Amino acid sequence: MNKSLMNAKDAELIVKSSVLKRRRKDKRLKFYGRSTIFIALSFLVFLFYSIFEKGIPGFFQYYVTLDVNLDQKRLDPKGDLSHESLYNGDGRGLVLEALYKVIKPKGRKEKKSAKKIISSNADVRIAKMILNDPSILGKTIPITFAVDDDIDSFLRGYIKRDTPESDRRINDKVINFVDILVKENKVIYKFSDYILTGSASRSPEIAGIKGALIGSILTLVVCFFLSFPLGVATAVYLEGFAPKNKITEIIEININNLAAVPSVVFGILGLAIFIGVFGMPRSIPLIGGMVLAIMTLPTIIISSRAAISAVPPSIKDAAYGVGASKLQTLMHHVIPLAIPGMLTGTIIGMARALGETAPLLMIGMVAFIVDIPNSIQEPATVLPVQIFMWADFAERMFINKTSSATIILLVFLILMNAIAVFLRNKLERRW
Amino acid sequence: MEMNEDKKDFKTNTVGDIFSDNPKIVSRNVSVYYNDKKAISDVSLDIGSKEIISLIGPSGCGKSTFLRCFNRMNDTIDGCKVEGKIFLDNENIYDEMIDVVPLRAKVGMVFQKPNPFPKSIYDNVAYGPRIHGLVDNKKDMDNIVEMSLKNAGLWDEVKDRLDSPGTGLSGGQQQRLCIARAIAVSPEIILMDEPCSALDPIATAKIEELLQTLANDYSIVIVTHSMQQAARVSQRTAYFHLGELVEVGYTKHIFTNPTDIKTQNYITGRIG
Ligand SMILES: Nc1ncnc2c1ncn2[C@@H]1O[C@H](COP(=O)(O)OP(=O)(O)O)[C@@H](O)[C@H]1O
Ligand SMILES: [Mg+2]
Numbered sequence: 001m002n003k004s005l006m007n008a009k010d011a012e013l014i015v016k017s018s019v020l021k022r023r024r025k026d027k028r029l030k031f032y033g034r035s036t037i038f039i040a041l042s043f044l045v046f047l048f049y050s051i052f053e054k055g056i057p058g059f060f061q062y063y064v065t066l067d068v069n070l071d072q073k074r075l076d077p078k079g080d081l082s083h084e085s086l087y088n089g090d091g092r093g094l095v096l097e098a099l100y101k102v103i104k105p106k107g108r109k110e111k112k113s114a115k116k117i118i119s120s121n122a123d124v125r126i127a128k129m130i131l132n133d134p135s136i137l138g139k140t141i142p143i144t145f146a147v148d149d150d151i152d153s154f155l156r157g158y159i160k161r162d163t164p165e166s167d168r169r170i171n172d173k174v175i176n177f178v179d180i181l182v183k184e185n186k187v188i189y190k191f192s193d194y195i196l197t198g199s200a201s202r203s204p205e206i207a208g209i210k211g212a213l214i215g216s217i218l219t220l221v222v223c224f225f226l227s228f229p230l231g232v233a234t235a236v237y238l239e240g241f242a243p244k245n246k247i248t249e250i251i252e253i254n255i256n257n258l259a260a261v262p263s264v265v266f267g268i269l270g271l272a273i274f275i276g277v278f279g280m281p282r283s284i285p286l287i288g289g290m291v292l293a294i295m296t297l298p299t300i301i302i303s304s305r306a307a308i309s310a311v312p313p314s315i316k317d318a319a320y321g322v323g324a325s326k327l328q329t330l331m332h333h334v335i336p337l338a339i340p341g342m343l344t345g346t347i348i349g350m351a352r353a354l355g356e357t358a359p360l361l362m363i364g365m366v367a368f369i370v371d372i373p374n375s376i377q378e379p380a381t382v383l384p385v386q387i388f389m390w391a392d393f394a395e396r397m398f399i400n401k402t403s404s405a406t407i408i409l410l411v412f413l414i415l416m417n418a419i420a421v422f423l424r425n426k427l428e429r430r431w
Numbered sequence: 432m433e434m435n436e437d438k439k440d441f442k443t444n445t446v447g448d449i450f451s452d453n454p455k456i457v458s459r460n461v462s463v464y465y466n467d468k469k470a471i472s473d474v475s476l477d478i479g480s481k482e483i484i485s486l487i488g489p490s491g492c493g494k495s496t497f498l499r500c501f502n503r504m505n506d507t508i509d510g511c512k513v514e515g516k517i518f519l520d521n522e523n524i525y526d527e528m529i530d531v532v533p534l535r536a537k538v539g540m541v542f543q544k545p546n547p548f549p550k551s552i553y554d555n556v557a558y559g560p561r562i563h564g565l566v567d568n569k570k571d572m573d574n575i576v577e578m579s580l581k582n583a584g585l586w587d588e589v590k591d592r593l594d595s596p597g598t599g600l601s602g603g604q605q606q607r608l609c610i611a612r613a614i615a616v617s618p619e620i621i622l623m624d625e626p627c628s629a630l631d632p633i634a635t636a637k638i639e640e641l642l643q644t645l646a647n648d649y650s651i652v653i654v655t656h657s658m659q660q661a662a663r664v665s666q667r668t669a670y671f672h673l674g675e676l677v678e679v680g681y682t683k684h685i686f687t688n689p690t691d692i693k694t695q696n697y698i699t700g701r702i703g
Contacts (some may be wrong), residue, residue, distance in 0.1 A: 315549070319548075320546060321502070
């Protein structure tokens with residue numbers, strides 16, 4: 001027998017004991033893995049909880065219903081139903097008169113306090129209603145108006161009755177009026193008319209994300225139509241046609257490096273080139289989209305190249321074997337097989353672009369823009385920038401609206417990912 | 432004739448008769464480099480019309496490399512350089528004027544691993560004729576597809592499911608589909624690189640049987656690692672060793688009475 005070999009019994013014992021040890025190690029590793037997943041999930045749950053807890057109430061707000069006498073002369077002073085005439089009308093006065101009928105303020109001081117209750121946007125609401133349906137002029141009809149954000153906060157309980165009057169944002173008289181309105185069943189809490197359809201405003205009760213949402217969509221559309229074709233074309237060239245030399249190598253290294261460049265740098269680039277050199281206007285989705293396209297390009301190129309090179313070489317051989325040219329091989333076989341991967345990379349890039357703030361701040365998309373953009377050449381802001389701006393405002397209601405806007409951004413993201421998954425499944429050949 | 436001068440002007444260390452009475456392909460002093468690494472050197476060999484010739488030898492000796500020279504598939508490999516001359520019907524296919532597209536239509540190829548396109552059986556066969564514009568109506572195309580599948584011995588098995596994916600067939604059927612795809616463009620030569628190495632014995636037997644029928648119409652160059660297969664299917668056999676064509680001759684002769692010592696060792700199983 002060979003001396004250096006153990007006898008079988010001893011070996012069996014040692015193996016048995018080591019098996020136990022190995023099993024324990026496996027178990028420990030499994031435990032570590034599960035704990036980290038658990039911790040990550042708890043953070044996620046916490047994050048979602050805090051966003052939804054604040055965000056859901058942000059979608060609702062308090063309204064007051066008032067019977068307003070839509071006096072034709074006072075609402076339409078010129079009598080031609082034009083925008084100009086309607087927006088110069090005395091809607092506010094009529095709304096206040098309707099309010100006074102309910103709460104019956106005594107004297108000028110009380111009336112002055114009562115004015116605070118209804119949002120300053122009430123007259124615009126009336127003007128819009130008349131533009132929609134002029135036949136209501138001259139009638140007295142019940143209309144709901146958003147209450148001012150301080151009243152809203154009071155009704156939600158953020159402003160407490162028992163704080164001394166001097167420390168409160170609303171005085172005792174106003175509280176008294178609100179109590180009357182509540183008692184008369186004039187106050188309702190319902191889904192906000194403004195959060196989805198309003199544009200930016202300093203009055204939190206009428207501020208909405210429509211402008212930012214449209215700005216985001218316009219910016220992403222520009223970004224997609226620039227970066228997808230460019231990125232795919234670049235990837236196809238680099239994978240299929242580029243000669244293997246130093247220049248190609250340098251280009252490849254630079255593309256990989258660009259993917260890791262902080263996004264704010266692309267903003268500086270956009271500011272310097274598009275706005276500085278070409279003198280294009282600031283704050284417009286066109287520039288935003290261009291900057292984001294430059295930012296997403298490396299991601300798209302890298303993932304498209306990966307998708308192309310993942311196509312089995314045997315398929316290319318088969319195509320070359322029957323005499324397909326390089327272009328035919330690419331167009332008929334390689335790209336159709338690579339498209340799902342390319343799209344996935346593109347959507348990941350676009351999702352990142354959707355959440356990007358820094359480069360857009362650089363090109364002025366942080367400006368306070370009330371108008372809803374109609375084209376890629378009108379000033380606009382985007383969702384993340386809107387969130388950033390709202391988070392900075394002091395009014396209590398903006399805290400909720402910030403979270404609401406975050407929820408909308410998340411929904412948008414999930415929607416984009418869903419489209420990506422759908423497209424990928426649809427385009428993926430299952431044979 | 433100048434061409435003939437070219438064909439005569441070469442040197443060779445190969446044992447046996449490299450010539451063919453009625454050559455379809457004539458290769459002279461073919462050397463192939465992969466990034467300066469020489470894979471085969473100075474291979475000269477004639478391929479006869481409508482003959483089956485086997486290329487055998489230990490793995491890595493350059494059989495596939497030599498085979499891929501005939502339809503210039505080596506062009507698709509980065510860093511691959513081919514020296515020497517290969518005449519197909521008296522035309523040097525490595526001439527600058529030659530376009531690989533018609534060349535590859537004339538010299539079809541079947542690969543080691545069955546590689547049907549992820550498309551329907553019909554489209555697999557129709558792809559070649561379509562890109563070369565061989566026919567311009569559906570009826571003629573149907574005809575080509577049917578004839579190709581028949582000649583590849585696959586028609587009866589797939590005629591009811593031409594629209595189902597080619598990748599859904601069994602390995603042997605896939606390989607015959609690849610043969611159908613190759614013959615659909617009416618080639619004159621078919622190159623086969625170990626076409627049966629991924630197949631079971633029954634599928635292999637079917638392909639070998641098919642080869643005999645195909646040899647009525649095409650010249651076939653087949654690389655194989657199975658000496659039995661070479662013995663069964665081919666008229667001539669060429670033995671490669673470390674990038675050199677060591678010996679070539681009638682298959683019967685090579686397997687029963689090899690001249691070169693290296694061939695002897697390989698045949699008797701001492702190199703493998
Ligand atoms: N694409 C390639 N790149 C670099 N070297 C290769 C390539 N293909 C084959 N070779 C080399 O060329 C030699 C011959 O290979 P090959 O023709 O595939 O041999 P065989 O088919 O006889 O097994 C081998 O040494 C192999 O390593
Ligand atoms: Mg090989």
